[in-house]
Amino acid sequence: MTGSPGKHERRGLLLVVSSPSGAGKTTLARRLLEAEADTLQLSVSVTTRPMRPGENDGVDYWFLDGARFTQMREDGELLEWAQVFGNSYGTPRKDVETAIESGRDVLFDVDWQGGRQLAESMPDDVVRVFILPPSAEVLESRLKSRNQDNADVIAVRMAQASNEISHWIEYDYVIVNADIDRSFDELRAVLAAERLKRERQTRLTSLVEQLQRDLGESFRS
Numbered sequence: 001m002t003g004s005p006g007k008h009e010r011r012g013l014l015l016v017v018s019s020p021s022g023a024g025k026t027t028l029a030r031r032l033l034e035a036e037a038d039t040l041q042l043s044v045s046v047t048t049r050p051m052r053p054g055e056n057d058g059v060d061y062w063f064l065d066g067a068r069f070t071q072m073r074e075d076g077e078l079l080e081w082a083q084v085f086g087n088s089y090g091t092p093r094k095d096v097e098t099a100i101e102s103g104r105d106v107l108f109d110v111d112w113q114g115g116r117q118l119a120e121s122m123p124d125d126v127v128r129v130f131i132l133p134p135s136a137e138v139l140e141s142r143l144k145s146r147n148q149d150n151a152d153v154i155a156v157r158m159a160q161a162s163n164e165i166s167h168w169i170e171y172d173y174v175i176v177n178a179d180i181d182r183s184f185d186e187l188r189a190v191l192a193a194e195r196l197k198r199e200r201q202t203r204l205t206s207l208v209e210q211l212q213r214d215l216g217e218s219f220r221s
């Protein structure tokens with residue numbers, strides 16, 4: 001008789017979490033990475049933008065020059081890429097493929113454009129979750145309470161939020177983040193259910209065959 005399938009006996013998935021700025025995405029992503037540290041890793045993008053104080057190469061981004069970025073893009077080493085505010089950003093393909101083939105899941109904290117490109121590149125592996133604020137008032141007060149931005153920046157972020165929210169329809173799951181603990185439980189439940197999808201449990205066939213052999217033997221004896 002065989003045991004139950006182990007945690008590596010499935011294909012990993014790509015969990016894309018998007019939201020307007022201030023809806024709680026970064027907090028949820030951080031909590032999920034902590035809770036699922038054994039099987040979930042954050043995708044580290046490459047970028048041509050200069051490193052900011054406090055950032056670390058290989059942690060926040062892989063920082064590289066324009067020539068190297070172009071080379072990676074032309075060699076097909078990027079799963080998706082975009083230009084944002086004059087800098088290039090992209091998702092390295094190799095890390096993602098290595099992770100999912102070894103049964104690990106990868107979390108992406110990207111906007112709708114990144115989410116859409118990832119879904120186009122790897123449609124069977126991508127699960128997209130959109131985080132909505134419960135109201136415009138709550139979003140505004142969360143942006144203000146961060147104390148990071150002045151009034152003009154907050155106004156710009158509110159306008160960007162409207163644009164980002166218009167893409168909610170492209171997502172598989174939507175979480176309205178009125179309560180961070182509840183939203184975290186919901187996000188974790190999505191991950192748990194998606195891991196159990198039959199198509200991801202790539203080695204279940206051998207378990208089922210073994211079960212059928214063993215059951216046949218017990219029936220004969």
Ligand code: 5GP
Pocket residue numbers: 045046049080081082084089090091109110111113114
């Ligand atoms: P920042 O320079 O402030 O870290 O990021 C600027 C923007 O680039 C953010 O909107 C972020 O979502 C986006 N971004 C970061 N990494 C990637 C990536 O790998 N692909 C895409 N498409 N966008 C990214």
